[in-house]
Amino acid sequence: MRGVVLHTPGDVRVEDREDPAIIEATDAVIRITSTCICGSDLWPYRGIEPADRTPMGHEFVGVVEEVGSEVITVAPGDFVVGSFVISDGTCQICRSGYPSSCVNRSFTGEIGTQAEYARIPYADGTLVATPDQPDADLVPHLLAASDVLGTGWFGAVAAQAGPGKTVAVVGDGAVGLLAVLAARQLGAERIIAFSRHPERQALARDFGATDILTERGDAGAAAVKELTSGLGAHSVIEAVGTQESITQAIGSTRPGGHLGFVGVSHNVTLPGIDLFFAQINMLGGPAPVRRFLPDLIHRIWTGTIHPGKVFDLTLPLDNAADGYRAMDQRRATKVLLTL
Numbered sequence: 001m002r003g004v005v006l007h008t009p010g011d012v013r014v015e016d017r018e019d020p021a022i023i024e025a026t027d028a029v030i031r032i033t034s035t036c037i038c039g040s041d042l043w044p045y046r047g048i049e050p051a052d053r054t055p056m057g058h059e060f061v062g063v064v065e066e067v068g069s070e071v072i073t074v075a076p077g078d079f080v081v082g083s084f085v086i087s088d089g090t091c092q093i094c095r096s097g098y099p100s101s102c103v104n105r106s107f108t109g110e111i112g113t114q115a116e117y118a119r120i121p122y123a124d125g126t127l128v129a130t131p132d133q134p135d136a137d138l139v140p141h142l143l144a145a146s147d148v149l150g151t152g153w154f155g156a157v158a159a160q161a162g163p164g165k166t167v168a169v170v171g172d173g174a175v176g177l178l179a180v181l182a183a184r185q186l187g188a189e190r191i192i193a194f195s196r197h198p199e200r201q202a203l204a205r206d207f208g209a210t211d212i213l214t215e216r217g218d219a220g221a222a223a224v225k226e227l228t229s230g231l232g233a234h235s236v237i238e239a240v241g242t243q244e245s246i247t248q249a250i251g252s253t254r255p256g257g258h259l260g261f262v263g264v265s266h267n268v269t270l271p272g273i274d275l276f277f278a279q280i281n282m283l284g285g286p287a288p289v290r291r292f293l294p295d296l297i298h299r300i301w302t303g304t305i306h307p308g309k310v311f312d313l314t315l316p317l318d319n320a321a322d323g324y325r326a327m328d329q330r331r332a333t334k335v336l337l338t339l
């Protein structure tokens with residue numbers, strides 16, 4: 001099969017990889033029909049994380065080709081959406097709602113789903129079938145549920161966005177934009193999005209943002225306080241993962257409020273004394289996307305939400321290198337790869 005391999009930072013190639021096969025009775029092999037490039041794929045692309053002939057990709061939708069003898073919930077021919085985390089769905093951590101910390105966890109990124117096929121372990125705990133074969137125009141929305149929508153949704157749930165709440169979203173990448181959508185769906189009263197990009201500001205408003213702020217860092221936190229009678233937002237979602245963005249998010253949260261942090265942290269250090277006096281609730285980490293998938297698929301299937309609007313460039317898998325370049329140079333927010 002063909003798949004994307006990052007030979008060294010910056011060197012993206014589409015080449016032959018070994019065809020996957022069923023190994024465990026709980027596996028499925030799927031034919032991937034759409035995949036995409038994630039902001040987090042840029043870390044190894046830029047050499048901030050290692051890359052050595054690394055298969056790439058962790059978001060996917062596709063059709064089940066074959067299942068192991070113990071797989072119950074998906075069958076050959078089903079169209080499925082998968083989480084970017086492999087989870088068994090049965091351990092205490094999964095059953096408590098945190099499949100992304102499953103005791104048998106592995107990451108789809110280790111499989112590399114920017115490829116024609118993939119072997120998915122723990123198919124029942126990782127994949128969710130759609131009600132039927134989707135129309136082509138639904139596919140980008142379903143693909144978004146695999147990571148960016150699920151992650152933005154978790155950020156909003158962790159921040160306890162809901163009726164009567166003022167929500168602030170730090171980060172205008174795909175996850176931040178979809179956190180705005182999630183906060184709107186969860187019934188937030190006011191949604192403040194930080195963005196300096198006109199196109200992303202427009203999409204944030206389309207997804208439900210009521211206010212746009214262009215300030216950053218301490219000035220950003222001060223601007224949120226100014227909009228909230230000096231108190232800060234009830235709910236803040238952090239979707240970047242840098243020192244500046246996390247500091248800005250903590251500073252934007254009112255005492256007693258909730259911060260959902262879903263940007264993958266890189267070189268962030270938080271002074272304990274600042275956390276002590278912030279007096280806020282914090283929950284973050286890799287999103288338990290599998291928990292949300294049935295609900296998200298339903299909202300997409302019924303036309304309630306259109307999260308696939310975050311894709312602003314579509315390319316064939318063979319042109320993946322162009323997609324990485326476009327995202328690295330910020331010419332694209334999120335790239336969809338078709339097979």
Ligand SMILES: [Zn+2]
Nearest residue numbers: 089091094102
């Ligand atoms: Zn588990």
